[in-house]
Amino acid sequence: MTTERERRCVLYARLSVTKEESVSIARQLQSCRRYAEARGWEVMGEFIDDGVSATVIRPEDRKGWAALLATADFDAVIIWKVDRLARRVLDFLHADEALQKRGAGLVAVEDPIDMTSPQGRAFAVMLSVFGEMEAEAIRARVKAARVQLLKDGRWAGGGVPYGYLSAANPDGPGWVLVLDPARQPWLAEIVAKVLDGATVNAITTWLTAAGAPLPLGSLARRKSGGTAWNRQTVDGILRNPVLAGMTPHNPGRAKSAKRADPFAVFCDEDGVPVVNNGLAVISTQDFAALQDLLASRSTPQARRRSERVPTSPFLSRVVRCDDCDVFLCRGTNQRRPVLYCPICRQTLSRTAFDPYLVDRLLSERGAEPLGGSTVAAHWAVAGASDGARREILLTQVESLRVRRGVVGRRFDEARVMLRWRPGCRESP
Structure with missing residues (x-):
């Protein structure tokens, strides 16, 4: 002993x-x-x-x-x-x-x-x-502190919405939102174009071509000085209730719900949304109409066929979102292939993820027996066929999940939770 x-x-x-x-x-x-x-x-x-x-x-x-x-x-x-x-x-x-x-x-x-x-x-x-x-x-203390800040009309922190700035509170401690004179005209034009029938993709193209100033957070992260807009950024701007002078507030929202409910806003004791008319670009009625327009165009099928980019089926119904427990969907971001969660909207670049997964498959499971041969041998025969490669991957994977990562961070292996199947596999 x-x-x-x-x-x-x-x-x-x-x-x-x-x-x-x-x-x-x-x-x-x-x-x-x-x-x-x-x-x-x-x-x-x-x-x-x-x-x-x-x-x-x-x-x-x-x-x-x-x-x-x-x-x-x-x-x-x-x-x-x-x-x-x-x-x-x-x-x-x-x-x-x-x-x-x-x-x-x-x-x-x-x-x-x-x-x-x-x-x-x-x-x-x-x-x-x-x-x-x-x-x-x-x-509980953090939630209570946030509620008190909102009651006082102060900015509770987080990403500053496009068209606004955070400034020192003139009436006491803390910070408040104020209009950003450099971006407010662009914000008003974005909203007007959508209400007039323009699509989010069309507005994204227009903003890039016109050289519109990017959101301050995006500008700070881009060391290359690029000016290209993306669809997700425009869509997020249009769903923010601050457009109608309301403050986003949904303390019961799950961490996995990256896209907040645009109608989950801070309300008074009677349940009526608190509106700061000094920050409003449109009325609450126009904001509701704007959300209806966005909802009707939110699916990839609603886009013009010429705007759709085909993606590889290699990981179709293979990877799950760890927060929402649903399969990640295939899509593109600025014409680059990505996987995204249809619920919380987390994304994962396939440019880095696919090679990472293939490398792990061949290095960790390449010598495993499969159909009278090995995984590596079957993989070599599959060649560039994404369908055949997917079938080989499925014989080895027991669970493949991805958790949300830090926005703006490059591919992070810590987000990937991969478990291989134990024992022998059958031929694909």
Whole structure:
């Protein structure tokens, strides 16, 4: 039986945002090393998940934790505190179950627990309950603070809508929205053209040709100085209720719902939308008519055939949105192939994703047996046939999901959650 002095361990650290030195990844690992040294344990490895939210991302979907579980020969996992592993009780229990299956326990340096014993495991579950309660309390305070800002007529933060600027509140602390004189004429013309029957695609082309100033956020992200507009940007501008002087507000909206309900706005005690006429470009009635027009043209089939770009069926009904649990659809963004969620509208560039997936398939599964040969051999025979390549991929994939990423970030492998099928596959 393994003795206290002979125990082998691995270290795990996680941080959502690198901002507090006291709980930094380096500090967490330093405390874990000292704990292991004090108990005479041999450290077999160190694993981290930096920039990963425990509220949003489950332990089993994190790269660092998955790599930890793939390591052999350890008896304990040392973490700094319980909330470094999970902030939801269910996530904590699943992580603990995965460790129990391999005969390992969890130890927290700052929390007085040692899950290598039954008593420690019971106490750890209690701590995880308090951790979840703390996360919910923080969420409630943030919501309450936002509501108060809206009641005071202040800007609650986030992306500043096109045609507006955030300025210091002249009547007190905080910020307020004001009109952007450089972009307001363009905004008024965009709205007028749509109400007059112009399509979003036509307006996008017109804005690019006319050299209209881009949204401030887009301009800041584009180091190349490009001036091309895209359809998604124009569509988002036209769906923002600030056009009618209303403030978007939907505290019950799921994180996965990237596209907000344009009629989910801040209301008074009687449920009547609060309207700031000084910011309004159109009336609330015209805004409702505008949304009806956009809804009638929201599907790709509503576009002219000449505007549609064919896309590869290689990933048709293969990839699911992790937030909405629906298959991602094929489409294009500025004539580049993408996958997008029909519900939350998250997108993923196929220019980077397809080669990444093929590389993983051939490197990780190429030698697997398939139909009397191997996956790599069948792939070579399939050649450029997307249909045949898709059938080969389906024989290997058990689950392929994509979570939402940071807007503007280039392809991020951490968004991809891929699980291969165990055992032998049949011929495609």
